[in-house]
Amino acid sequence: SSSSSSSPAKVAVFVSGGGSNLRALHDAMTRGDVRASVAVVVSNKPDCGGVAWARREGIPTLTYPKPKGSDDGLRAEELVDALANAHGVTHVLLAGYLRLIPPELCRAYENKMLNIHPALLPAFGGKGMHGDNVHAAVVNSGARFTGPTVHFVNEKFDDGKIVAQRVVPVMPTDTPEDVAARVLAEEHVVFARVASALVDGRIEFRDDGVPVIVGEDGTRE
Numbered sequence: 070s071s072s073s074s075s076s077p078a079k080v081a082v083f084v085s086g087g088g089s090n091l092r093a094l095h096d097a098m099t100r101g102d103v104r105a106s107v108a109v110v111v112s113n114k115p116d117c118g119g120v121a122w123a124r125r126e127g128i129p130t131l132t133y134p135k136p137k138g139s140d141d142g143l144r145a146e147e148l149v150d151a152l153a154n155a156h157g158v159t160h161v162l163l164a165g166y167l168r169l170i171p172p173e174l175c176r177a178y179e180n181k182m183l184n185i186h187p188a189l190l191p192a193f194g195g196k197g198m199h200g201d202n203v204h205a206a207v208v209n210s211g212a213r214f215t216g217p218t219v220h221f222v223n224e225k226f227d228d229g230k231i232v233a234q235r236v237v238p239v240m241p242t243d244t245p246e247d248v249a250a251r252v253l254a255e256e257h258v259v260f261a262r263v264a265s266a267l268v269d270g271r272i273e274f275r276d277d278g279v280p281v282i283v284g285e286d287g288t289r290e
Contacts, residue, residue: 077104077105077106077268078104078105078106078159078160078268079105079106079108079156079157079158079159079160080094080098080105080106080107080108080158080159080160080161080162080264080268081107081108081109081110081111081152081156081158081160081161081162082094082107082109082110082111082119082161082162082163082164083110083111083112083161083162083163083164083166083170084110084111084112084117084119084120084164084165084166085112085113085114085117085119085165085166085167085168086114086117086118086119086165086167086200087117087118087119087165088110088117088118088119088120088122088123088164088165089165089253089257090164090165090185090256090257090260091107091110091119091122091123091164091165092122093256093257093260093261094107094162094164094260094261094264095107095126097261097264097265102261102265103261103264103265103268104265104268104269105159105160105264105268107123107128108128108129108156108157108158109128109129109130109131109151109152109156109158110123110128110129110130110131111130111131111132111133111148111152111166112130112131112132112133112166113132113133113134113136113166113167113168114136115130115132115136115141115142119164119165129156131143131148131151131152133145133148133168134168145171145172145173145174146173148171148173148174149171149173149174149177152174152177153177159181159268160178160181160182160183160264160267160268161174161178161181161182161183161222162182162183162185162260162264163182163183163184163185163222164185164260165185165199165200166184167199167200170182170222170224172224175222175223175224180221180272180274181267182221182222183219183220183221183222183232183260183263183264183267184219184220184221184222184229185217185218185219185256185259185260186198186203186217186218186219186220187199187200187203187204187215187217187249187252187253187256188203188204188206188207188215188216188217188218188252189214189215189216189218189234189236190218190220190231190234192212193206193207193210193215201245201249204245204246204248204249204252205245207239207245207248208239208243208244208245208248212239213238213239214236214237214238214239215236215237215239215248215252216234216235216236216237216252216255217234217235217252217255217256217259217260218231218233218234219231219232219233219234219259219260219263220232221280230278230279230280231279231280232263232266232272232280232282233259233262233263233282233290234259235255235258235259237251237252237255238251262282263282266282266283271283271284271285273289
């Protein structure tokens with residue numbers, strides 16, 4: 070496969086929870102499937118599992134936004150400065166980060182920031198639609214299919230253009246937990262695949278702005 074001669078991408082991963090997508094991305098990078106490294110992990114919850122994992126791995130961590138009543142944490146412009154300058158971040162991946170992204174960051178990383186959402190947007194997106202809420206809503210709706218969506222991030226949440234989706238069935242006997250596990254397995258695969266395309270410059274934009282992934286063999290999806 071043709072790697073560009075420039076230095077590997079440096080990625081900031083944003084998390085709010087256990088960080089299973091963070092670990093899956095890191096594993097894909099370690100295997101060489103994604104030509105990048107995790108330069109820094111950002112979280113609104115400095116005590117979450119994803120941050121604890123990053124510390125064990127020796128990966129720098131930042132807190133954003135500043136938790137209530139805490140001295141630790143960054144303002145938006147400080148966050149952008151820390152990522153771009155202190156850590157040399159080239160791309161941003163939101164892996165279960167439950168806070169809005171500040172406009173300053175959207176502008177600094179336009180077309181270089183992806184989010185993964187655990188349902189097939191535009192269904193089951195928007196306010197309050199995260200984590201277990203999403204899978205409960207899917208089961209309660211009677212939807213027969215669900216799956217993860219990877220999309221670019223703009224200043225409105227869950228509103229950026231879709232880059233990739235994967236589909237899994239919803240069975241009549243499924244609990245939200247069953248659906249969550251099935252979707253999560255696909256999240257780990259599709260997020261690494263899109264991240265690889267992003268850092269390799271293999272995402273093109275149609276005339277109407279919709280992103281298309283170009284495979285290493287030239288196929289488009």
